[in-house]
Amino acid sequence: MKTGKTLLNKIFYALTFLVLIPALLWFWAKKTEDFINLPVIDSIGSGWFLIILGGLLMLWAMYSLKKFGKGLPMNAFPPKNFVTKGPYHFLRHPIYIGFGLFLTGYFIVTQSPSGLWFVTPITLLAMVALVLGYESIDLKERFPDESFRVLLDLPENREAPASTKDRLVALFWAALSLGASNYIIALLVGSSTPLFGKPWVLGSISENIQFLLLPTLLLLTMPFLLKRKDILRNWSYSGLIALAVSTFLALLYPKIGAQFFPIEQMPVYTVPIFMLLLSVKSAFQQDQRLGFLVGLITAGLLAIEVSFSRSAILHVFTSIFLFLIGGYYFQIWIFLKNTAEKIANSWQEWIFGKVRVINHGFYVGFGSFFGIALAGYLVGDAYSWAILMFAFVVIIFSALWAQIIEGSEKLKRPFGYYGALVGIIFASTVVWALGFDVWVIIGVISVVMPWVQGIGRFRCLVNGCCHGSKVPDPNIGIRYFHERSRVCGISHLKGELIHPTPLYSIIWLFWAGFILLSLWRNGFSPSFIFGSYLILNGIGRFVEEAYRGEVQTPILKGLRLYQWTAILSVLIGISMTMIPISVELNPSSFGWQTILSAISGGLFTAFAMGIDFPFSNARFSRLV
Numbered sequence: 318m319k320t321g322k323t324l325l326n327k328i329f330y331a332l333t334f335l336v337l338i339p340a341l342l343w344f345w346a347k348k349t350e351d352f353i354n355l356p357v358i359d360s361i362g363s364g365w366f367l368i369i370l371g372g373l374l375m376l377w378a379m380y381s382l383k384k385f386g387k388g389l390p391m392n393a394f395p396p397k398n399f400v401t402k403g404p405y406h407f408l409r410h411p412i413y414i415g416f417g418l419f420l421t422g423y424f425i426v427t428q429s430p431s432g433l434w435f436v437t438p439i440t441l442l443a444m445v446a447l448v449l450g451y452e453s454i455d456l457k458e459r460f461p462d463e464s465f466r467v468l469l470d471l472p473e474n475r476e477a478p479a480s481t482k483d484r485l486v487a488l489f490w491a492a493l494s495l496g497a498s499n500y501i502i503a504l505l506v507g508s509s510t511p512l513f514g515k516p517w518v519l520g521s522i523s524e525n526i527q528f529l530l531l532p533t534l535l536l537l538t539m540p541f542l543l544k545r546k547d548i549l550r551n552w553s554y555s556g557l558i559a560l561a562v563s564t565f566l567a568l569l570y571p572k573i574g575a576q577f578f579p580i581e582q583m584p585v586y587t588v589p590i591f592m593l594l595l596s597v598k599s600a601f602q603q604d605q606r607l608g609f610l611v612g613l614i615t616a617g618l619l620a621i622e623v624s625f626s627r628s629a630i631l632h633v634f635t636s637i638f639l640f641l642i643g644g645y646y647f648q649i650w651i652f653l654k655n656t657a658e659k660i661a662n663s664w665q666e667w668i669f670g671k672v673r674v675i676n677h678g679f680y681v682g683f684g685s686f687f688g689i690a691l692a693g694y695l696v697g698d699a700y701s702w703a704i705l706m707f708a709f710v711v712i713i714f715s716a717l718w719a720q721i722i723e724g725s726e727k728l729k730r731p732f733g734y735y736g737a738l739v740g741i742i743f744a745s746t747v748v749w750a751l752g753f754d755v756w757v758i759i760g761v762i763s764v765v766m767p768w769v770q771g772i773g774r775f776r777c778l779v780n781g782c783c784h785g786s787k788v789p790d791p792n793i794g795i796r797y798f799h800e801r802s803r804v805c806g807i808s809h810l811k812g813e814l815i816h817p818t819p820l821y822s823i824i825w826l827f828w829a830g831f832i833l834l835s836l837w838r839n840g841f842s843p844s845f846i847f848g849s850y851l852i853l854n855g856i857g858r859f860v861e862e863a864y865r866g867e868v869q870t871p872i873l874k875g876l877r878l879y880q881w882t883a884i885l886s887v888l889i890g891i892s893m894t895m896i897p898i899s900v901e902l903n904p905s906s907f908g909w910q911t912i913l914s915a916i917s918g919g920l921f922t923a924f925a926m927g928i929d930f931p932f933s934n935a936r937f938s939r940l941v
Contacts (some may be wrong), residue, residue: 325396330391338808341891342440346424346432348895352845353431355505360425367422374415378404391451399460407468410452413444416873434505439852443887446856450863450880471553472546479549484540486552491536494557498564499587502575514628517620529579529625532588532618539596542611543603552599559591559643564829566635569835590636591643598644611843620731643918653657657820660793661778663801663919671932675940677779678927684772686919687791692910695837696761696902704754705914707744707762710923714740716937738851738886756900760843763850770854774819774826776926780941784808785816786866793817801941808868816864825857844898850892859883 358364379390381403386396390412401511420440424432442822456465466473471490472483543549546796566574577589593615601608626632642649689708693701715737745755777783781802785808788794794814797804803812832853836846862870871878930941 327389327394330393331389334391339763342420342432342436345891345895346429346436350429351436351897352841353435353892355430355434357430357433358425358504359428364422364425366377367418368426369422371415371418371420374418374578375405375889378415380769381405392402392447392455395455395459399456401467402531403466405467408450408466409467409470410444413448417441417444426860439856442856451876453535454565454863455875472550474547474550475761477546478545479544481682483546483549484543487540487549488537490553491540491556491846494560495536495592498560499578502564502567502571503578505568506571506575509575509627511576511628511631512572514625514630515575517623518672519631529587530821532593535596535614535618536588536592536904539611540633542607543599545603548599548602550673552595552601554601555595555643555646556592557643557751558646559595561591562642563591563639565831568637569831573631576628577622577636579627589639590619590632591639593618593622594636595644598640598860613640616867633762653820653824654793654795654817657778657817661781661795661797661804662799662815664779664799665767666801668931669932671928671930675779675927675929677776679772680775680779681926682919682923684769684917685922686767687772689764689766689918690911690915691768692761693828693915694765694907696757697894697906698908698910700753700758700761701868701911701914702747703748703758704762705918706749706916707758709921710744710747711737711740712922714743716925754900756843756898756903760837760846762778763843763847764830764833764837766850766852767833771823771826771830774823777819778820781805781807781824782867783861784810784818784866785818785864788814788816790814790862792874795820803867803941806941808866810866815866818865820860821861821864822857825861826854829853829857833845843900844896845894848890848895849895853890854909855886855890858886 371565381400382388382390382396383404386398386400388394388396388398390396408414417440419439420437421433424437456463468482469489470477471487539552540549542553563574566572578587593610597608597612597615600611623629623632663676667674685708689701689704692704694705717736741759745759748758749755774783779802781804782796784797784802784804785794791814793816794812795817796812798811800806804815829850833846833850836849859880862877862883865877873881875887926940930938933939
C-alpha cells in the first residue's frame with residue numbers, strides 16, 4: 318500500500334512540474350498579453366535554438382540524476398547520491414537553467430511580450446527562491462561533506478594564484494552579463510531622452526564611434542592582468558552586482574539610468590564607466606603600479622565614454638553611484654548588518670502608571686505615517702480617509718491572525734503579516750461601503766506596502782520577532798543580548814549568531830517598492846500592481862522564512878507554515894494580474910487631509926504595536 322501511494326505521489330509531482338506549471342505559465346502569458354506593451358525579439362531562429370538547447374540541457378540533467386544520483390529530479394523524492402557528473406560538472410542547477418532557456422525561447426518563437434518580459438523573469442525569480450529557500454539548504458544537510466563547486470563557478474575567495482580557467486570563467490560571466498544587460502536595455506528602452514544633461518562633444522572622438530572599442534578591450538584584458546583568485550573573484554562579483562543595479566535602474570527609470578548608451582545605438586561596444594572604475598579598484602588591490610597604469614588608461618577612456626553618452630553628467634554620477642555599490646558591496650553589507658545588530662539590542666521602555674511605551678513602536682508608527690502620506694501624495698486628499706480606514710482594518714486583522722497562529726501566555730498581542738492580507742478583503746468591503754473606488758485604494762496601498770513593511774521590520778529587529786536561525790559565519794550573523802527580545806526570552810538564543818532575517822526582508826522590499834512605483838507611474842491597472850506585489854512579496858518571504866528560527870512556527874511537509882502561505886501569495890498574485898480592471902483616477906491635490914490622516918494612522922499603529930499594559934494578563938494586553 319505504501320509503495321503504491323509513493324508511486325502516485327511521484328506521478329502527481331511529475332505532472333505538476335512537467336504539465337501543470339508550464340500550462341499555467343502559458344495561460345498566464347496569454348491572459349496578460351494586453352497589459353505588457355513591450356517590443357518582442359524578432360528572431361525565430363534564436364528562439365528555436367534556445368528551446369532546443371534548454372530542452373536538451375534539462376533532459377541531460379534529469380538523466381544524470383537518474384543514472385548517477387539513483388533517483389528522480391524531485392525535491393519531495395530526492396536522489397540518494399550527490400551528483401557531480403554530466404551537466405552538474407559545469408553548472409549548479411542545469412534543470413532550472415535549461416527551463417529558463419526553454420521558456421525564453423518559446424516566448425520568442427510565439428512573439429509574446431508578456432511571456433518574455435513578465436512571466437519569464439518572475440519564473441526565474443521563483444526558481445532562484447526555490448534554490449535559496451529550500452534546495453541549497455536541503456543539499457547541505459543531506460551531503461555536508463560534498464563539494465559544491467562546479468566548472469563555471471567564479472574563482473574561490475582565497476589568496477592563491479589565479480589559473481587560466483579562473484580567468485576564462487571570470488571573462489565569460491563579465492561578457493555574458495554585460496552583453497545581456499546592454500541588449501535588454503537597448504531593446505526595451507531604446508532612445509530615451511535624459512532627465513537633464515547632454516553629450517560632451519570632443520571633436521574627432523565624437524565623430525568616430527569605433528573609439529568605443531578601446532574601453533571594451535580594457536575590460537576583456539582585465540581578467541588576465543589580475544593574478545590572485547580573491548581579487549579576480551571580487552572584480553567579477555563587483556561587476557555583476559553593479560550591472561544588476563544598473564539594469565534595474567535603466568529599465569525602471571530610463572531618463573536617469575539609460576543615458577550611457579551612445580546616440581548611434583551601438584550597445585555591443587558600450588562599457589559603462591562604472592565597469593572601468595571597478596577595474597581600477599581591482600588593479601590597485603593587486604599592485605599599486607598596475608593600479609596607476611589602469612587608472613591612467615581609464616582616465617583617457619572616460620573622455621571617450623562621456624562623449625558618446627546621451628547625458629554625460631548622468632553617466633558620470635550614476636556610474637559613481639553604481640561603482641560604490643558594486644565596489645564596496647561587502648563593506649555596505651557589514652555596515653547594514655552591524656547597524657541591524659545595534660537596533661536589535663536597542664530596546665527601551667517607559668512605564669507611566671499601568672501603561673508601557675516601547676521604543677520599537679516608533680518605527681511602525683513612522684512607517685504607517687510614511688505609507689499613508691505617500692499614498693495620499695499619489696492619489697490626493699480625496700482618498701486620504703479611505704486609506705486611513707483601510708490601514709485600521711488591516712492592522713486589526715494582522716493582530717487577529719497572529720492570535721490564532723502564535724498567541725500564547727508569552728505572546729498576548731503578536732501581529733502577523735498574512736492576517737493583514739486577509740484583512741484586505743474586509744477593508745475593501747468597508748471602503749466600498751463608504752463609496753470609494755476600492756481598486757484605487759488597493760493599487761496605491763500595494764505601491765507603498767513594501768516600504769511600509771521594510772520600515773516595520775526595524776520593529777521586528779528590536780522585538781526579536783521574525784528572527785533567524787543559527788549561522789556560524791560572523792560576517793552574516795548578528796547577536797541578541799537584551800532580555801526583552803523574543804530571541805532571548807522565547808527562543809533562548811541569547812548571544813548566538815543568527816541570520817538577520819528582518820534585514821534580508823528590508824533589502825528585498827526596498828527594491829520591490831521601486832518596481833511597484835514604476836508600474837503605478839506607467840499606468841498599470843491596480844489589479845496588476847496588487848498581483849505583482851503579492852508575487853514579489855511571496856518570493857522574498859519564501860526565502861526569508863527558510864532562514865528564520867522561531868520555535869513557535871509550525872513546519873509542514875518540510876516547509877515552514879509561512880513558506881506555504883508565501884506560495885499561496887504568489888498563486889493569488891498570478892490570478893490578480895490576469896484580472897482586467899479599468900479605473901478612472903482623477904488625483905486631487907495633496908493637502909492637510911492627507912497629512913492629518915497620515916498622523917492619525919501613525920499614532921494608531923504606534924499605539925497598537927508599541928504601547929501595552931504590562932500588569933494585565935488579558936488577551937491583547939501585553940506585547941511582551
